[in-house]
Amino acid sequence: MRLENKVAIITGGGTGIGKETALLFAKEGAKVVITDINQESGSQAVKDIQTNGGEALFVHHDVNKEDDWKKVSEETIKTFGKVDVLFNNAGIYIIKPVAEIELEEWNRLMSINVTGVFLGMKHIMPLMAKQNKGSVINASSIAGLIGSPGHVLYGASKGAVRIMTKDAAMEYASVGVRVNSIHPGYIDTGMADYASQVTGNSKEQLGKNLFPLGHLGSVKDVANTVLFLASDESAYSTGAEFVIDGGATAR
Numbered sequence: 271m272r273l274e275n276k277v278a279i280i281t282g283g284g285t286g287i288g289k290e291t292a293l294l295f296a297k298e299g300a301k302v303v304i305t306d307i308n309q310e311s312g313s314q315a316v317k318d319i320q321t322n323g324g325e326a327l328f329v330h331h332d333v334n335k336e337d338d339w340k341k342v343s344e345e346t347i348k349t350f351g352k353v354d355v356l357f358n359n360a361g362i363y364i365i366k367p368v369a370e371i372e373l374e375e376w377n378r379l380m381s382i383n384v385t386g387v388f389l390g391m392k393h394i395m396p397l398m399a400k401q402n403k404g405s406v407i408n409a410s411s412i413a414g415l416i417g418s419p420g421h422v423l424y425g426a427s428k429g430a431v432r433i434m435t436k437d438a439a440m441e442y443a444s445v446g447v448r449v450n451s452i453h454p455g456y457i458d459t460g461m462a463d464y465a466s467q468v469t470g471n472s473k474e475q476l477g478k479n480l481f482p483l484g485h486l487g488s489v490k491d492v493a494n495t496v497l498f499l500a501s502d503e504s505a506y507s508t509g510a511e512f513v514i515d516g517g518a519t520a521r
């Protein structure tokens with residue numbers, strides 16, 4: 271059990287990468303708090319964990335609302351007594367040329383992908399500091415590392431998450447709280463379906479054209495990296511970038 275006695279909060283845990291990570295965390299012994307803006311999928315993810323004999327709690331949560339974060343931290347402490355791991359996973363994806371992005375779209379995406387991560391760190395890291403231990407994993411992307419057409423907005427948000435991770439890691443290193451970012455390439459979730467629609471390329475084509483390993487990543491590929499970062503196996507890593515991209519950024 272690689273996460274025995276640990277309590278983990280996963281935002282956007284109702285589908286995709288978040289759900290797969292929640293199931294894996296529970297299998298490895300963690301008590302999991304799944305938050306999501308989607309009540310139905312979030313509750314279903316909790317049921318799936320419980321059916322497999324794990325412990326989990328769903329909290330309805332919009333990551334860019336500060337009051338919702340207060341509710342998440344209170345419910346977590348009330349139910350499980352502490353918090354050891356925060357996976358700031360919730361995010362949205364928009365591909366659009368810079369000249370076509372509406373200001374409203376810009377503000378909405380930034381409020382979820384950037385403000386959501388800020389509020390998560392603001393409300394949860396002090397709880398971890400009290401116990402002199404904790405691990406925060408922030409979902410960035412290869413779009414936070416390299417440029418590509420149509421990615422000014424999404425890339426800005428993921429670039430911000432990359433550097434916020436390093437800044438928070440420096441603030442909290444002396445109290446034993448680690449903060450790392452993950453940088454997936456295209457992973458086979460609704461986001462890859464969306465990219466396929468927008469670009470007019472099948473997911474097979476995207477995999478072959480963009481990734482040296484020749485295919486898209488799976489949610490399992492990402493969940494395994496997040497598990498490592500959540501566990502004590504990564505005890506000497508903080509402020510670091512973990513790339514899961516089939517070799518794309520090595521070109």
Ligand SMILES: NC(=O)c1ccc[n+]([C@@H]2O[C@H](COP(=O)([O-])OP(=O)(O)OC[C@H]3O[C@@H](n4cnc5c(N)ncnc54)[C@H](O)[C@@H]3O)[C@@H](O)[C@H]2O)c1
Pocket residue numbers: 281282283284285286287288305306307308311331332333334359360361362363382409410411412453454455456457458459460461462
């Ligand atoms: N799939 C990819 O190709 C890929 C690549 C790089 C990075 N990422 C990042 O990984 C993370 C997860 O992506 P995914 O592919 O699993 O996406 P997904 O769309 O399958 O899941 C995202 C989840 O976040 C929830 N969510 C959306 N807005 C929210 C809000 N305001 N508050 C709370 N929850 C909210 C959704 O309901 C959904 O359950 C995102 O941050 C994404 O940017 C994904």
